[in-house]
Amino acid sequence: MNTTTRRLLAATTLTTALALPTPAHAATDYPGHTTSSYVVLTDTTTTQAHQHGCAEGRTGTTGPRILFFGTQEKNDTLREPGRTASSPTPRAPYTQAAQYAHHWARGFTECRTDQATAHLALGVNNKDDSGLTGTHAGQRWAHLVTTARDNSTTDAVTITTALDAEPSWSTPRWARDWLTAYTKATDIPLYAANSADSCPTTTSGDCANGWTLADVHHMAGAGNPRIHVIPQIYRTDGIQARQWANISRWGHTHTGDPLRFAGAMSQHTACSQRSCNNTDNTPQQAWAQLKKALDAHHSTRVNNLGPATDMRWP
Template identity: 65%
Template sequence: MATTTQRLLATALATALTLPAPAHATTTPTTTPTHTTTYPGHTTSRYVPLGPATADHARDAGCTEARTGTNGVRILFFGTQETDHQLREPGTSHATTTPRAATTKAASYAHHWAQGFTDCRTGQTTATLALGVNNKDDGNLTGPTAGKQWATLVHDARQRSTTPAVTITGALDAEPAWSTPTWARGWIDAYTKNTTTPLHTANSADGCPTTGTAHCNNNWTLADVHHLAGGGRPTVHALPQIYRTDGIQARQWANISRWGHTHANDPLRFAGAMSQHTACQQRTCNNTDNTPRQAWTQLTDALNAHASTRIPALDTATDIRWP
């Protein structure tokens, strides 16, 4: 996304029978990074251009994930919301001429993905399928309008789900470069106001400090980034982008969670870590190709390096790819 050479990542889905309990900070002191669990493996999330997407493609994607036997969150990123309930493909700007797709097609894709997952799953494997969009504000919608519309779509898709193997939630890829903080806050506030359906935030923290309280990129503050990652909202779970091989993104998120503990008595609820290793194999990246294990380990270590952000465990990682 904002950290790749070609802004590889673009929008926001994933699955489980019941939501795994997100890791929340404890106050037990620790002086060195300590793994409290072994690496739990990873799921696969996807960018989904809905124009060429078919029911067969969706079923195949769900089936492939089921055969891994791994429980956890998968995010389907559908791109940018535009007027008239249309979605623009991931990785594009308003000027693109690529065909738009009705938001209802995202719900249909999720339905067929869940069918494929259910038909092919091994044992009692379950998934949380998070239907996601990004915070690009060039679609001629206000943040509150976009958030309310997505809350309605995700809620309806969840209500119409026909399999207990897959639980539908929402997802958001919020990045400072893509909108004002006011627009993004309007989106998440409207989403949480209009549905109790959980939300997974696969956000970036571009330009945020690893220590202290300096501003992030595009005049976003730590308060803004914390708010967009779920600060003050128990139904919102952070699954942040941990792409960089130098570990700086993990340290940024640990600092954001520490800011929340200090200033709002609310360290973030982490549901795992997101990498883009497979996407980088498909499209060129530059030092942003952490493997899922590397992303998970970096975030675990960064959180456990400070008493106020230490976690008992971190859930399954997820790795993003193009379809």
């Protein structure tokens, strides 16, 4: 198979999956989950990347997996997840993220069962404490993901992008500039794995850090068909699910465009590795909370909500 044909097939696979066709099972059936990871590049090896991909391949589950590499900094480097700008931890070059993705994809392909496929989303967050502009950060991440996708050697794994956009981490302007720059630089689809910090559950009030519902709705895809949201549904009380249903309802009312939900994100495994307080929904609990909240209103009802994805540390 030549390179052009392989890329066309990969693009077709990604478009089909993002369209989320109605599954054969009933719409209310939980479709299972995948595992996504925070990746500390300075502590990992190509062997570990291969092992992590292999473990996901063996599950036989088709769906997105997100690799969160942390925060973008100057000179195309990454600060590991969970660290501030003042942290002395070593920075890793973007190229290490591409190499990790390559070996993860090889492992997945070699070990997969039931002809499973994956969308491997290379993710960063919207922390604006590194001195980069949102425009520069979005452009450079688009370049990295495009390069990684062009160099892919397997049709079982499609390289795509993820952004963990959280209102508490940047100004809305910085985040909007990132997304604008990214979408201008590439047509590779993006998974929005976002939070909705302090957003209302039933009204049109504001969210945290000067963000409005319009800002959160925009960063979750708004009218862009290449962006699907996998929102963070961590809290056991269900508030986050109701926030996201309200954001989607707001979009339907004010812009005519409810959000395109690809699934729900939990952090149950990460909480078992590091302590959490009432934010340890299982993947099935996160999925069920979101599905219930979305189905409560006709404008946000979904018949084919995709699998959950559960975060873990390496």
